[in-house]
Amino acid sequence: xxxxxxxxxxxxPVVRSIPSSxxxxxxxxxxxxxxxxxxxxGEPDFxxxxxxxxxxxxxxxxxxxxYTSNQGLLSLRQAIVQExxxxxxxxxxxKDEILITAGVSEGLDLAIRATVCPGDExxxxxxxxxxxAPCITLAGGRPVALFTTMEQGFCPTADQVARLITSRxxxxxxxYPNNPTGAVISKxxxxxxxxxxxxxxxxxxxxxxxxxxxxxxxxxCTAALxxxxxxxxxxxxxxxxxxxxxxxxxxxxxNPEFIEAMNKIHQYTMLCAxxxxxxxALEALKNGHQSMHNxxxxxxQRRQLMVNAFREMGLPCFEPGGAFYAFPEIKGTGLSSEExxxxxxxxxxVAVVPGNAFGASGEGYVRCSYAASIKDxxxxxxxxxxxxxxxxxxxxxNVIYKSLVIG
Amino acid sequence: MLEILKLLENEAKxxxxxxxxxxxxxxxxxxxxxxxxxxxxxxxxxxxxINWEKAGEEKVTALIEVRITPQRDIGFDAVAERIYRxxxxxxxxxxxxxxxxxxxxxxxxxxxVSNFVAxxxxxxxxVTRTATHFVMKTYxxxxxxxxxxxxxxxxxxxx
Numbered sequence: 001x002x003x004x005x006x007x008x009x010x011x012x013p014v015v016r017s018i019p020s021s022x023x024x025x026x027x028x029x030x031x032x033x034x035x036x037x038x039x040x041x042g043e044p045d046f047x048x049x050x051x052x053x054x055x056x057x058x059x060x061x062x063x064x065x066x067y068t069s070n071q072g073l074l075s076l077r078q079a080i081v082q083e084x085x086x087x088x089x090x091x092x093x094x095k096d097e098i099l100i101t102a103g104v105s106e107g108l109d110l111a112i113r114a115t116v117c118p119g120d121e122x123x124x125x126x127x128x129x130x131x132x133a134p135c136i137t138l139a140g141g142r143p144v145a146l147f148t149t150m151e152q153g154f155c156p157t158a159d160q161v162a163r164l165i166t167s168r169x170x171x172x173x174x175x176y177p178n179n180p181t182g183a184v185i186s187k188x189x190x191x192x193x194x195x196x197x198x199x200x201x202x203x204x205x206x207x208x209x210x211x212x213x214x215x216x217x218x219x220x221c222t223a224a225l226x227x228x229x230x231x232x233x234x235x236x237x238x239x240x241x242x243x244x245x246x247x248x249x250x251x252x253x254x255n256p257e258f259i260e261a262m263n264k265i266h267q268y269t270m271l272c273a274x275x276x277x278x279x280x281a282l283e284a285l286k287n288g289h290q291s292m293h294n295x296x297x298x299x300x301q302r303r304q305l306m307v308n309a310f311r312e313m314g315l316p317c318f319e320p321g322g323a324f325y326a327f328p329e330i331k332g333t334g335l336s337s338e339e340x341x342x343x344x345x346x347x348x349x350v351a352v353v354p355g356n357a358f359g360a361s362g363e364g365y366v367r368c369s370y371a372a373s374i375k376d377x378x379x380x381x382x383x384x385x386x387x388x389x390x391x392x393x394x395x396x397x398n399v400i401y402k403s404l405v406i407g
Numbered sequence: 408m409l410e411i412l413k414l415l416e417n418e419a420k421x422x423x424x425x426x427x428x429x430x431x432x433x434x435x436x437x438x439x440x441x442x443x444x445x446x447x448x449x450x451x452x453x454x455x456x457i458n459w460e461k462a463g464e465e466k467v468t469a470l471i472e473v474r475i476t477p478q479r480d481i482g483f484d485a486v487a488e489r490i491y492r493x494x495x496x497x498x499x500x501x502x503x504x505x506x507x508x509x510x511x512x513x514x515x516x517x518x519x520v521s522n523f524v525a526x527x528x529x530x531x532x533x534v535t536r537t538a539t540h541f542v543m544k545t546y547x548x549x550x551x552x553x554x555x556x557x558x559x560x561x562x563x564x565x566x
Contacts, residue, residue, distance in 0.1 A: 023564055023565075027564040027565075031563050038561075040565070041562065041565055042565040042566050043561055043565060045559070129566065131566070301429040302429070304431045305429045308428040308431065351563055351564060378425060
């Protein structure tokens with residue numbers, strides 16, 4: 001009798017080669033811990049503003065439950081185009097330069113699959129969001145990590161980018177404000193990078209999902225820089241700014257050729273983004289400004305609470321100008337990122353995400369989300385302070401790094 | 408200063424240190440400003456919002472519409488004062504529209520509240536008419552939903 005292969009061996013080797021997310025293992029542990037305060041959540045603690053939810057009830061009552069065009073509702077695309085133009089002065093054509101996606105996650109996958117050929121290299125500044133490298137690998141490309149440090153404000157220099165460009169380099173992925181570091185890139189720095197990029201055939205995927213959550217300086221849209229609009233695939237969505245993570249709704253903006261290519265994959269895999277989510281997104285753009293502004297203000301207060309608390313306990317903490325994460329350095333405790341996170345969870349019931357989950361350059365840091373209530377933040381920070389005190393800090397790490405990204 | 412007030416309005420238990428951190432101000436400055444605001448009566452009191460039903464305490468609240476004859480020179484103020492001085496009266500507002508004062512009265516039971524209206528409130532000189540509406544259920548008070556079914560539903564860790 002033929003002995004069949006083990007099921008596991010029948011899984012595509014490329015998929016097998018992808019390590020499961022470092023976050024997942026930690027997730028299991030944190031879930032088992034009772035009464036844990038979690039600073040490990042990558043989404044707002046707010047629920048979607050009521051007026052947005054209410055607009056969806058109405059649409060359901062009226063029977064809006066069908067497919068939309070592959071590209072998404074034209075009215076939503078128009079509103080998005082208007083928003084990008086008002087904010088950054090970049091004009092897109094709603095007819096063929098915008099694609100509504102099921103969150104930035106889908107947009108990212110589409111952008112990569114539409115452009116990356118087997119063997120192509122993609123430069124990712126690290127620490128980076130966990131999806132970039134696996135999506136590139138799945139598309140047959142090769143992720144190339146660009147290490148950034150706290151001292152350089154977790155932003156790549158043009159020089160670093162230039163040095164990594166080879167004849168195989170196809171893409172550069174930028175994500176500012178950044179998950180996990182909270183870094184905001186300055187216009188000057190981005191311009192220098194743009195100059196390097198424009199001298200080559202390099203394309204840029206700019207994941208600007210946290211753009212509205214910018215507290216220091218101003219967000220610079222990559223596509224707004226000279227020569228960049230045509231070669232940039234701009235990704236954005238509604239999850240973070242409008243507390244709409246579960247709706248899975250975002251968009252891509254780029255030249256008609258790229259959007260058409262992405263739409264080809266999208267039409268055969270996703271067909272269209274859910275209509276209810278599209279209606280919610282339209283309501284968010286039309287009437288969501290006030291509630292969004294309120295949430296941003298609260299995030300900023302919590303941000304300052306957290307950063308000041310870390311500095312007071314002697315943990316060097318880079319000033320996160322955006323998103324909702326602080327990324328304190330924990331090297332002074334003598335623990336690795338994982339040890340720190342595991343012990344903190346076990347001993348203090350506070351969950352943070354080890355920095356190395358976001359690439360090797362995240363070692364020595366932990367990601368702490370301040371998208372939590374003030375009460376939880378205060379308690380968690382007190383517990384961390386006690387923990388840090390217990391493990392002790394080597395004196396020389398007791399340095400405050402001021403923001404390096406502004407100006 | 409407004410930022411301090413907005414924070415305290417939402418959460419009176421915030422420590423000066425927390426406020427100082429949240430607004431990136433020196434703690435001493437926050438402490439001084441709060442003291443000033445208390446002294447000049449911008450901050451009047453720090454209250455607690457309690458769901459009395461949950462505490463097993465029976466309380467009855469009524470909204471009483473009061474019509475009054477305004478007096479020369481002082482308008483409604485004198486009558487309003489005679490009303491708001493009663494400890495049973497929790498809030499008093501001068502209203503536009505068909506009646507003049509909206510008076511919220513709290514008591515142990517309906518009888519106690521009715522008694523207060525009949526013997527104290529309606530008999531005040533200048534009060535021409537009252538209409539009492541008892542509160543049957545409180546859903547939201549001072550911006551707080553009493554039985555909020557929206558709890559934390561996020562995953563403990565997410566990327």
